[in-house]
Amino acid sequence: xxxRLKRQSSGALALHNSxxxxxxxxxxxxxxxxxxxxxxxxxxxxxxxxxPGQGDREEAVLFDVGLGAAANALAALECHARLRRRGPVRPxxxxxxxxxxxxxxxxxxxxxxxxxxLGHEPCLEALAAExxxxxxxxxxxxxxxxxxxxLIREEPRRADLVFFDPFSPRANPDMWSVATLEGIFRxxxxxxxxxxxxxxxxxxxxxxxxxxxFHVGAGIALDGRRRATEAATxxxxxxxxxxxxxxxxxxxxxxxxxCLTAPDRRRQARQTLLDHSQWSQFAQGPxxxxxxxxxxxxxxxxxxxxxxxQARRRARQGKxxxxxx
Numbered sequence: 118x119x120x121r122l123k124r125q126s127s128g129a130l131a132l133h134n135s136x137x138x139x140x141x142x143x144x145x146x147x148x149x150x151x152x153x154x155x156x157x158x159x160x161x162x163x164x165x166x167x168x169p170g171q172g173d174r175e176e177a178v179l180f181d182v183g184l185g186a187a188a189n190a191l192a193a194l195e196c197h198a199r200l201r202r203r204g205p206v207r208p209x210x211x212x213x214x215x216x217x218x219x220x221x222x223x224x225x226x227x228x229x230x231x232x233x234x235l236g237h238e239p240c241l242e243a244l245a246a247e248x249x250x251x252x253x254x255x256x257x258x259x260x261x262x263x264x265x266x267x268l269i270r271e272e273p274r275r276a277d278l279v280f281f282d283p284f285s286p287r288a289n290p291d292m293w294s295v296a297t298l299e300g301i302f303r304x305x306x307x308x309x310x311x312x313x314x315x316x317x318x319x320x321x322x323x324x325x326x327x328x329x330x331f332h333v334g335a336g337i338a339l340d341g342r343r344r345a346t347e348a349a350t351x352x353x354x355x356x357x358x359x360x361x362x363x364x365x366x367x368x369x370x371x372x373x374x375x376c377l378t379a380p381d382r383r384r385q386a387r388q389t390l391l392d393h394s395q396w397s398q399f400a401q402g403p404x405x406x407x408x409x410x411x412x413x414x415x416x417x418x419x420x421x422x423x424x425x426x427q428a429r430r431r432a433r434q435g436k437x438x439x440x441x442x
Contacts, residue, residue, distance in 0.1 A: 120223040122230060130230055132186050132220055137288040141220070144340050147188035148233040150316075154345055155189045155280045156196050158337045159314040164277055165197055167205035176208040176255070178274055180304070182265065182292075183282040184215035186224035191237055193280070194256055201254050208255030212274060214265050218245055266291055269300035276304050281315040286322060290376035293322055295386075298329035305350050313348040320367050322346060323359065324390055325375030332395050334358040352398055361399050364391075 123133035129146020133139075142150040156162075164177050181190045190213050197209045215221070225241060228234040234241065240258065243250045250258045261268045265283070279301055283292040291297060305311035314336060315322065326333045326348045334355035336345030349355055367373050367390075378386055 120220055122227060132224060134220075134284070137284060139284050139288050141185050142188060144316075147186060147231065148192065151188040151192035151233075154316060154337060154339070155282070155314055156192045158345060158347075159278055159280070159312060161193060161196055161278065162200060164312075165200050165206050165209060167207055176210050177278070178210045178212065178276045180274075180276040180279040180301070181211060181213040181282075182279060182301075183284075184213040184221060184260070185282065186220045186231070186234075187213075187237075187241060188233060189280045189282055190258070191233060194237075194252070194258070197256060198254070206255070209257070210274070211256070211258045212261060212272075212276075213244075213258065214261045214268060216263055216265065218262070221245060266294075266297045266300065269297065269304065272300075272304055274304065275306040275309070276301075276311055277306065277309065279311065279313040281313050286317065286319060286376050293317070293325055293375065294377040295325050295328045295375050296377075298325050298331075302330040302350075309350075310354055311350045312354060315346050315348075318344050318346055320370050320373040321375050323363075324367060324373055324386075327390055327393050327395065328375060328386060332358060352395060358395065358398070361396060364396060 119134050119136045120132050121135060122130045123140055125131055125140070125143060125146050127145050127149065129142075129149060131143060131146050132141045134141075141147060144150060145153065161179075179193055181193070184190060190211055193209070193211060197206060200206045221241065222245070224231055224234055225238060228238060240250045240252065244258055244260050248260045248262065252258070261272070281301075283289050286293040301313065302311070313326070313331065316339065318335070318339075323333050323346055326346070331348035331350065332352040332355055334347045334349075335357045336347045338344055347355060347357075352358060374383055374386065
């Protein structure tokens with residue numbers, strides 16, 4: 118058996134894969150990470166809330182990529198149930214993708230120790246055995262079992278939200294390639310907004326999402342300085358979009374390329390990333406709140422020149438003043 122329980126620094130137990138050396142939900146443990154990063158960090162509550170004129174019949178579709186031990190999926194179902202008790206809510210269609218049910222079976226065998234699966238055993242067993250489960254009050258759950266890059270190319274459903282939680286790019290590079298993420302991007306609703314949330318903050322991950330067609334921003338803080346990643350079909354959906362400073366750091370990275378980018382495709386990938394429409398949002402200077410800080414530092418005068426050019430001008434002015442003395 119490739120899995121065992123491993124206690125995290127938070128005190129929570131999580132599944133550890135001995136074959137690839139990786140632990141699922143290694144920061145806070147499965148339930149805390151599922152709740153904070155994927156449910157709260159994705160804006161799921163806002164997606165599920167029924168709006169005036171929309172009614173409560175239009176279902177919200179959530180892709181759960183990397184079912185694993187089902188923490189993210191169960192957190193989404195509990196969020197839906199909690200909102201339903203408060204008032205009208207949209208039906209939730211949850212579609213989980215997985216290529217190996219061993220972690221789910223292992224988690225069910227240790228449900229008492231993990232805690233968060235207790236009470237959900239019947240629906241998890243039905244999902245594993247039949248590939249689907251339907252609950253009361255507008256909850257449905259489907260399992261797509263197999264190779265995700267192939268499955269996503271054939272997926273007929275269109276998603277509003279994606280929980281992207283496979284093993285890391287090091288352990289599972291196919292999942293983080295531009296081609297795979299393009300498959301997800303193609304599953305957006307026509308004219309609709311899709312959001313994606315993932316734990317990875319690597320330059321290669323964010324570059325792959327940009328090259329796949331998404332706009333990309335920083336998500337919630339994870340540990341230390343590391344931030345999760347949000348991606349969306351529209352720039353306006355991002356709370357903290359990546360800006361030109363990130364792009365300049367990406368240019369200086371030693372190995373910034375998305376997984377499986379062939380060496381002969383890197384020049385084209387670089388140019389495509391540089392031409393992404395996200396950067397045009399910053400062409401007129403800093404965002405409003407940053408502009409206010411810049412004006413305060415410059416005595417109320419707007420100064421939008423790059424810092425290096427500002428330094429050169431100050432040096433020239435100082436030299437001219439010295440020569441005039």
